[in-house]
Amino acid sequence: MxxxxxxxxxxxxxxxxxxxxxxxxxxxxxxxxxxxxxxxxxxxxxxxxxxxxxxxxxxxxxxxxxxxxxxxxxxxxxxxxxxxxxxxxxxxxxxxxxxxxxxxxxxxxxxxxxxxxxxxxxxxxxxxxxxxxxxxxxxxxxxxxxxxxxxxxxxxxxxxxxxxxxxxxxxxxxxxxxxxxxxxxxxxxxxxxxxxxxxxxxxxxxxxxxVTPVSSAAETIRQGVYFVNKQEKTNLLIDILKERTESRSLIFTRTRHGAERLAKKLAKSGITATAIHGSKSQNARQRALEDFKNFRAPVLIATDIAARGIDIEALPFVVNYELPDVPETYVHRIGRTGRAGVSGDAVSFCDKGEEGSNLAAIQKLIGFEIPVIKL
Structure with missing residues (x-):
């Protein structure tokens, strides 16, 4: 072959x-x-x-x-x-x-x-x-x-x-x-x-x-999960991001519409954010990435497909605003941080009602329970 x-x-x-x-x-x-x-x-x-x-x-x-x-x-x-x-x-x-x-x-x-x-x-x-x-x-x-x-x-x-x-x-x-x-x-x-x-x-x-599936994340990534109702996710994200003003943050959503909506909500709260997804032109996506890399927009919201071109060595923080349906996607997402021996943080928001089964599948794949962060 x-x-x-x-x-x-x-x-x-x-x-x-x-x-x-x-x-x-x-x-x-x-x-x-x-x-x-x-x-x-x-x-x-x-x-x-x-x-x-x-x-x-x-x-x-x-x-x-x-x-x-x-x-x-x-x-x-x-x-x-x-x-x-x-x-x-x-x-x-x-x-x-x-x-x-x-x-x-x-x-x-x-x-x-x-x-x-x-x-x-x-x-x-x-x-x-x-x-x-x-x-x-x-x-x-x-x-x-x-x-x-x-x-x-x-x-x-x-x-x-x-x-x-x-x-x-x-x-x-x-x-x-x-x-x-x-x-x-x-x-x-x-x-x-x-x-x-x-x-x-x-x-x-x-x-x-x-092919053999990816089943583990780098040991340099500190993982955590918040149990939070769907309607409270945006407020929690705003609070977390306002505490991390010194660093860049990559936020994952499931859909391009969700990415755009979230970027607008963050902007209203005074957080400079930009979104990339498959519906944006290559020039628009490239501008968004440059703004993110150069700290002009410290928060980047992305869908999985659009995030493929993101390769930033010092990316300290990844957020799963919505848990992916497929466990391996979680490993790929959080793998954007903790690279080249540098530690990073990856947190996930989990609605117990809608996303509990997604979390269970992720934890089965990676072989341990992700520590819960108390609200």
Whole structure:
């Protein structure tokens, strides 16, 4: 099996290569090095990798390359990505928009919990890539708003979580609509028997690649967790930041909308903060990073995808304003501090009702209970 050591080996088209570089990638991650050549060959693949390992880039980059090079593009959706949760769908959509920012590829994203008509209207206008959660996609198909018959590549993301959440029948129903597809990409953090059986029923002579998940943080990072109600998080953050006026702080939120809202709230309280996320132009993101590095804006609020380009040696403080859904992402987030032997602090805000299970999963991964900080 051939692995790539540098993105230049792939001969990516210039607009895609530029976007990948601007996203903070100089070299491929392990899963990207293993998976991208296989996907570009058009082969089916089983990829075993956690979110936080660069997995989305492992399928987004080669798919964008192939979509852009298809002549003619044809009509209808060409790629379908099925993922179990709204949050993951949004993250994947942000990734595709960042990597494909200079391409002519249109990405659509549909999920439950929001009004259906706007999504139906977007589908009517057409697109190339559809990112969807199973229930909402089936609703749209049954109401004749979504037609996936032209899809040639099917990506099943977080397959084990899909099974854990009881979506196996929905996945099989979606799969039945994809009679014309030529390639299936199956990604899962683990491969229990149920996931192996599902893969065997969907894939043809797949290549299998896997990476070892990151499971520990540097010993130089002092970790702590506050148990705080969701509506009290902003006030707590303001109090903490006002006590740390001498240093820079990196704050993680789940979504770009959350990052923008939080930046505005901090500004109203007199704290200079800037936000970076996938919807901002590269120039705007670069300005925000420069302001952060040069202490003009001592607080930077970021989504996980936008934070990839942040590499600051002396970053003393990281805050998980919202806990990530995937435990490995926590390790990647707090790894922004405590570098090069210099100690750092990482604190997390946990709403017991909504985020208790996220904290439990994180503590299981890292192998110890994060010390509770009393309010």
């Amino acid at each position: 051939t692995y790539i050591l540098d993105f230049k080996e792939l001969n990516l088209i210039e607009p895609l290569s530029r976007a990948v570089e601007e996203a903070g990638y100089s070299r491929p991650t392990e899963i990207q090095a293993k998976a991208i050549p296989i996907i570009l060959e058009g082969r089916d693949i089983i990829g075993c990798a956690q979110t936080g390992t660069g997995k989305t880039g492992a399928f987004a980059i080669p798919l964008l390359q192939r979509l852009e090079q298809e002549k003619p593009a044809g009509k209808g959706l060409r790629v379908l990505i099925l993922t179990p949760t709204r949050e993951l769908a949004i993250q994947i959509d942000e990734n595709f928009k960042i990597y494909g920012k200079y391409l002519r590829i249109k990405t659509l994203c549909v999920y439950g919990g929001v009004a259906l008509p706007p999504q139906a209207r977007a589908l009517k206008q057409g697109g190339d890539v559809l990112i969807a959660t199973p229930g909402r996609l089936l609703d749209l198909i049954q109401q004749k708003y979504a037609d996936i018959s032209s899809v040639h590549t099917f990506v099943l993301d977080e397959a084990d979580r899909m099974l854990d959440m009881g979506f196996i029948h929905d996945v099989k129903r979606v799969n039945a609509y994809l009679k014309n597809r030529k390639q299936t990409l199956f990604f899962s953090a683990t491969l229990p028997d149920a996931a192996r059986k599902l893969a065997a029923s969907m894939l043809t002579r797949p290549a299998t690649v896997s």
